[in-house]
Amino acid sequence: MARQERSERTMERLVMAAADQFASQGFVKASLADVSRSAGVTKGALFFHFSTKDELADAVLARAQDVLETMVEELCEAEPIFLQVVVDLTHALNRLLRDDAFVMASVRITRERVNGRPAPLDFYPLWLSRLWRLLDHARRNGELGRSVADASARTMVTAAVSGVETLTWTRVSRKETEKWLSDLWELVLPLLRVEGTGRTVRTVAPLAHAPSLEERC
Numbered sequence: 001m002a003r004q005e006r007s008e009r010t011m012e013r014l015v016m017a018a019a020d021q022f023a024s025q026g027f028v029k030a031s032l033a034d035v036s037r038s039a040g041v042t043k044g045a046l047f048f049h050f051s052t053k054d055e056l057a058d059a060v061l062a063r064a065q066d067v068l069e070t071m072v073e074e075l076c077e078a079e080p081i082f083l084q085v086v087v088d089l090t091h092a093l094n095r096l097l098r099d100d101a102f103v104m105a106s107v108r109i110t111r112e113r114v115n116g117r118p119a120p121l122d123f124y125p126l127w128l129s130r131l132w133r134l135l136d137h138a139r140r141n142g143e144l145g146r147s148v149a150d151a152s153a154r155t156m157v158t159a160a161v162s163g164v165e166t167l168t169w170t171r172v173s174r175k176e177t178e179k180w181l182s183d184l185w186e187l188v189l190p191l192l193r194v195e196g197t198g199r200t201v202r203t204v205a206p207l208a209h210a211p212s213l214e215e216r217c
Contacts, residue, residue, distance in 0.1 A: 011049050013039040015063060018056045022105035027057060027112040057109045061121040064106035067096065068130060075206075082138035083193055084201050086131055087185050090160045091205040093127065094177050097168040107165060124161070131157045145194050156188050178205055 017039035021030035032053055036046040050056040071092050075085045096103040103123075110123040120126065135153050138144050144153060160181065167177045185203035193201060 007049075010039075010041055010045055013041060014046055014049060014056070015059045016101070019060045019063065019101040019105040022057065022060060022108050023101045027053075027105075027109045032056070054113070054115070057113060058119075058121070060102060060105050061109060061119070061126075064100075064102040064123070065121055065126055067100055067102050068126060071096070072130060072134075078206070081143065081199055081201060082134050082141055083143050083189070083199075086134050086138070086157065087189075087201060087203060088206045089131060089134070090157075090164060090181055090185075091178065093161065094164050094168070094174060094181060094205075097165065098174055107169070123165070127161050128154075128158055131161065143193055143199065145192065148192055153192055156192065160184060181205075 014035060018030075018035045021034050021038055024030075025034065030053075032046060032050075033043065035056065036043050039046070050059065072085070072089065075088050075092070079085050079088065093103075097107065098104075106121075106123045106126070120129075132154050135144070135150070135157065139150065139153075163184070164177060164181065167180060172180075182203045182205075185201075189201055189203065193199070
């Protein structure tokens with residue numbers, strides 16, 4: 001048991017170190033030697049757990065998925081309106097791309113790794129598929145206008161994700177990006193949602209501590 005616990009701790013240090021290295025140096029530039037040195041483990045220990053840099057990158061992408069799913073769960077606990085969750089998740093992305101090493105690393109892995117077709121856990125497929133699923137929930141919940149095509153709603157979400165990631169990549173400040181997002185949602189939400197239902201959707205970033213509700217996504 002003690003050996004297994006040590007092995008798990010070593011793997012955790014390696015994955016965290018890889019996220020930091022990929023986020024700061026990029027997937028191409030960061031080496032396995034950099035990761036092992038940052039984690040404080042030998043190269044032998046690294047290769048025991050991960051035989052290639054791609055395997056290590058996959059582990060980082062899986063952790064980025066955990067971050068996303070945890071965020072979605074928390075937002076769904078706080079909001080019964082799925083369109084609000086979509087808006088809040090794009091604001092959360094603005095924060096995560098600056099504060100969370102796993103999400104930051106997932107962008108650089110996706111941008112720099114040439115592996116043929118995009119993998120499901122790459123940054124864009126992961127985030128877009130999750131947001132599109134929330135739009136499906138919004139459709140079933142009667143939040144999207146009947147004249148709004150599913151493809152149009154997905155295009156809007158894709159534009160929001162791409163815009164946040166691009167603004168972050170070009171070092172636009174978090175505050176400026178938040179304002180851009182709020183203005184974007186202010187413009188397009190009237191085109192997406194059903195009017196006259198009494199359901200208001202906030203376009204600005206959510207408060208840090210929102211009240212918890214029972215409904216989940």
